[in-house]
Amino acid sequence: MTAFEALMAHARETQALAQVAGRLGWDQETVMPRGAAEQRAEEMAAMEHVLHARRTDPRLAEWLETARAPDATGAAQLRLIRREHARATRVPADLAAAIARVTSRAQGQWAEARAADDFTAFAPVLEEVVGLRREEGAALARGGDVYDALLDGYEPGATGAQLSAMFEAMRPRLVALRAAALDAPQLPALAGRFEDAAQLALAERLARAFGYDLGRGRIDRAVHPFSSGSGADVRITTRTDPSDPFNCLYSTIHEVGHAAYEQNVDRALALTPAGQGASMGVHESQSRLYENQLGRSRAFCGWLYGEMRDAFGDFGVPDEDRFYATVNRVHRGFIRTEADELQYNLHVLMRFDLERALISGGLAVRDLEAAWNDRFARDFGYAVPRASLGVLQDVHWSVGLFGYFPTYSLGNLYAGCLHAALRRDLPDLDTHLARGDLAPATGWLRDRLQVHGALLEPADLITRACGVPPSEAPLLDYLETKFTALATG
Amino acid sequence: MTAFEALMAHARETQALAQVAGRLGWDQETVMPRGAAEQRAEEMAAMEHVLHARRTDPRLAEWLETARAPDATGAAQLRLIRREHARATRVPADLAAAIARVTSRAQGQWAEARAADDFTAFAPVLEEVVGLRREEGAALARGGDVYDALLDGYEPGATGAQLSAMFEAMRPRLVALRAAALDAPQLPALAGRFEDAAQLALAERLARAFGYDLGRGRIDRAVHPFSSGSGADVRITTRTDPSDPFNCLYSTIHEVGHAAYEQNVDRALALTPAGQGASMGVHESQSRLYENQLGRSRAFCGWLYGEMRDAFGDFGVPDEDRFYATVNRVHRGFIRTEADELQYNLHVLMRFDLERALISGGLAVRDLEAAWNDRFARDFGYAVPRASLGVLQDVHWSVGLFGYFPTYSLGNLYAGCLHAALRRDLPDLDTHLARGDLAPATGWLRDRLQVHGALLEPADLITRACGVPPSEAPLLDYLETKFTALATG
Numbered sequence: 020m021t022a023f024e025a026l027m028a029h030a031r032e033t034q035a036l037a038q039v040a041g042r043l044g045w046d047q048e049t050v051m052p053r054g055a056a057e058q059r060a061e062e063m064a065a066m067e068h069v070l071h072a073r074r075t076d077p078r079l080a081e082w083l084e085t086a087r088a089p090d091a092t093g094a095a096q097l098r099l100i101r102r103e104h105a106r107a108t109r110v111p112a113d114l115a116a117a118i119a120r121v122t123s124r125a126q127g128q129w130a131e132a133r134a135a136d137d138f139t140a141f142a143p144v145l146e147e148v149v150g151l152r153r154e155e156g157a158a159l160a161r162g163g164d165v166y167d168a169l170l171d172g173y174e175p176g177a178t179g180a181q182l183s184a185m186f187e188a189m190r191p192r193l194v195a196l197r198a199a200a201l202d203a204p205q206l207p208a209l210a211g212r213f214e215d216a217a218q219l220a221l222a223e224r225l226a227r228a229f230g231y232d233l234g235r236g237r238i239d240r241a242v243h244p245f246s247s248g249s250g251a252d253v254r255i256t257t258r259t260d261p262s263d264p265f266n267c268l269y270s271t272i273h274e275v276g277h278a279a280y281e282q283n284v285d286r287a288l289a290l291t292p293a294g295q296g297a298s299m300g301v302h303e304s305q306s307r308l309y310e311n312q313l314g315r316s317r318a319f320c321g322w323l324y325g326e327m328r329d330a331f332g333d334f335g336v337p338d339e340d341r342f343y344a345t346v347n348r349v350h351r352g353f354i355r356t357e358a359d360e361l362q363y364n365l366h367v368l369m370r371f372d373l374e375r376a377l378i379s380g381g382l383a384v385r386d387l388e389a390a391w392n393d394r395f396a397r398d399f400g401y402a403v404p405r406a407s408l409g410v411l412q413d414v415h416w417s418v419g420l421f422g423y424f425p426t427y428s429l430g431n432l433y434a435g436c437l438h439a440a441l442r443r444d445l446p447d448l449d450t451h452l453a454r455g456d457l458a459p460a461t462g463w464l465r466d467r468l469q470v471h472g473a474l475l476e477p478a479d480l481i482t483r484a485c486g487v488p489p490s491e492a493p494l495l496d497y498l499e500t501k502f503t504a505l506a507t508g
Numbered sequence: 509m510t511a512f513e514a515l516m517a518h519a520r521e522t523q524a525l526a527q528v529a530g531r532l533g534w535d536q537e538t539v540m541p542r543g544a545a546e547q548r549a550e551e552m553a554a555m556e557h558v559l560h561a562r563r564t565d566p567r568l569a570e571w572l573e574t575a576r577a578p579d580a581t582g583a584a585q586l587r588l589i590r591r592e593h594a595r596a597t598r599v600p601a602d603l604a605a606a607i608a609r610v611t612s613r614a615q616g617q618w619a620e621a622r623a624a625d626d627f628t629a630f631a632p633v634l635e636e637v638v639g640l641r642r643e644e645g646a647a648l649a650r651g652g653d654v655y656d657a658l659l660d661g662y663e664p665g666a667t668g669a670q671l672s673a674m675f676e677a678m679r680p681r682l683v684a685l686r687a688a689a690l691d692a693p694q695l696p697a698l699a700g701r702f703e704d705a706a707q708l709a710l711a712e713r714l715a716r717a718f719g720y721d722l723g724r725g726r727i728d729r730a731v732h733p734f735s736s737g738s739g740a741d742v743r744i745t746t747r748t749d750p751s752d753p754f755n756c757l758y759s760t761i762h763e764v765g766h767a768a769y770e771q772n773v774d775r776a777l778a779l780t781p782a783g784q785g786a787s788m789g790v791h792e793s794q795s796r797l798y799e800n801q802l803g804r805s806r807a808f809c810g811w812l813y814g815e816m817r818d819a820f821g822d823f824g825v826p827d828e829d830r831f832y833a834t835v836n837r838v839h840r841g842f843i844r845t846e847a848d849e850l851q852y853n854l855h856v857l858m859r860f861d862l863e864r865a866l867i868s869g870g871l872a873v874r875d876l877e878a879a880w881n882d883r884f885a886r887d888f889g890y891a892v893p894r895a896s897l898g899v900l901q902d903v904h905w906s907v908g909l910f911g912y913f914p915t916y917s918l919g920n921l922y923a924g925c926l927h928a929a930l931r932r933d934l935p936d937l938d939t940h941l942a943r944g945d946l947a948p949a950t951g952w953l954r955d956r957l958q959v960h961g962a963l964l965e966p967a968d969l970i971t972r973a974c975g976v977p978p979s980e981a982p983l984l985d986y987l988e989t990k991f992t993a994l995a996t997g
Contacts, residue, residue, distance in 0.1 A: 035547075036551075036555070038551050042532065043528060043531065050539070050726065052723055052725055052743075058527070058740040058778065059740075061520075061524050061779060062524045062525075062527050062528050065528070066525070068521065069558055232543070234541055235541050237539065251544045251548075252543075
């Protein structure tokens, strides 16, 4: 066996074990008995221990020294193995253990602080988390930018400076567009009750329409919608709210974006380092494009209106146009996860700026709440009334996720680029969408992007799929066109 | 850390990983998407690889050399660790790999041969399996009895000679009892249709009544009923047949016997070598006692009759006595898994004798079908019409399970002993059973036996629980009393 073959065989088994760990996470959120939580934590820790040992296996360094890739695909695989090995071995074991310990404690303290609306109760442990992650970033960066090293864990090749430039260009236009949308007359939200079983049946119909292969996946209910797994076993979850069917339907379409991406990766890459989505940002581009640019388009909403009438009868919305406007209703709020397509990125942009400042040391944890409230007031025009609606709303920082938030907006930005290219290549797309036929769009995405898995670096992948390098312009043009028309509509 | 502590920490993580592998098996049989089978095989193989590496970890031998147990519980744990380590290290890796390869192939060939009713198509690969398992037994036995070494993998401490003596004492009495029962006038089987949902609801009610904790378990549907997991996450499956509710109800009670046993092991032993059932035989004693001595008793059938009427209305059985007789109906057949309480052991005893002869070389694989048919005719009084109803009916030998069959009858024998002791200690048991109150019986089993997990060797455990050493007499007395009364009605 050559060194390259040894690396690939090792990576394949690691991927298989990572799938097992992922399935255990799925099990925990869907079917696990309540009383099994403590034992499960120990089972998960044992799996993590096995995976960590494999990722820092001393043989990897030896093999990597002499490995020669036989072809371009092999070179990409080798790049991914090298990258993961570097990330796994640069962080001292005791630092990794300290981060695991502190973030486990921090999650509990965050939940308590949020319930009590008291940021000061969370600040001390958050300061520990920031300090340790900064240390980890420094170990990874080896003299380079600390935040970039953390970001690289979620979005290979991206830098804070690049993202900042694009996000800064987005912010003023989003703020202006938001203000205009909220100045326009407001539509009421959907009223009435929507039966759970009918929501789930329609969600499954949508999942199939968007190309989700239920022969290699399944849909279950969970508290939070998510997608998990790669290759031949990619599962999604959804939830129902009897007063808000859009929650179930659009979270299903969103998760199908993630899941179909994993299912559509070239099967020859299954259980290899490249046999999965290219990055968090590219993943989010798929889920958001499925959900928003396709799922909330005027043409598709026309078809969905008919499906909703079939499923729920007369639900108080008189026609397709009003339905489209209701689906895309812009409303005041505080919570990122409840934000509409227009305002979502404003939530993310502020988190990105704040966390970058936390990691660089430009912002102290004790000043974070004030900085949050100040920025929110500037971008949204009204004050945050309490910490649970502000700085304490997201779990991310408590679990040590720094460098993760920007991938949400980068995903939207990529979705904007892909959508523009898709429209250029498929001029009659709306004709298909109006019939509930997603196949031309999802097929284009599959062939242009999804099939390649992680063979290409994210920015290269988007550039190849679109024919032009990624920028914020297509997303902004799309949002301005759509929401200006809706506001004046 | 002392050598003993190091061993226990290592064993704990191995147990946690074994639980994960078990959960993966559960997933495969219940919720896994069809298309995931191939990928899942690779995930399972990766888990097996990890577990095998842990079980043959060279550090274990070092630790075992110097480990000193701090107390009696520690001594039991050490005994179990030593035993597993010996079994794992005595078998050469290439032999283990050859067995895995051949049995994987043999399963497919068995299924094809069974479908074609052609034993000769299966014989060559079975000969390979027998040869390799014999080789494995010899490696384990180190000069001792080869079959005993295989048996020891399922039933520590048992020997073929001991079992043979008990089974030989059972056989003539079972043959005579069976003939008498079939000479008596025959009751018809249950007729009508029994709605799936009502079957499942009653099955869950029975599971709870028999002490299954659904806060640390769950019930799902699968093609074959089984129980899986230990400690805080022990799941069972069941199945429904609209024309035969007993299939669902009694398989549920049977699996609850296995599952409640695991749930009732002292929680302080969770994720340790002793934190699970003591052996296959002891496990089967619980499942059979729950199912038969309790679940098919006259007193309990009285209560169940009322439940069945509540669930299904008038289902054509006029009263409790007729219901009891229907539940315990003895009927001609060929298939072990469909056999009633009276005839079941005759099926197992012949498999035990045949497989012992195969392993010793006293019986050649090419002569197995003739030997099977001859023995069947002698014990059951009629001929096997085709191989799928005879020698090809069970999957066991194709997957290399030699030494496993006798644990079924040993379990019944143990159940007979435990039932006699239970009746001695709880003279008013029938009063409780007649109210559907299983708590006195399951509480007795929990405190006398289940709580100890694998701390004691199986035969010692039964002896302590019953106050006398195990023998076949109580089971035979019980069966003769019960089925003679039923036959004379």
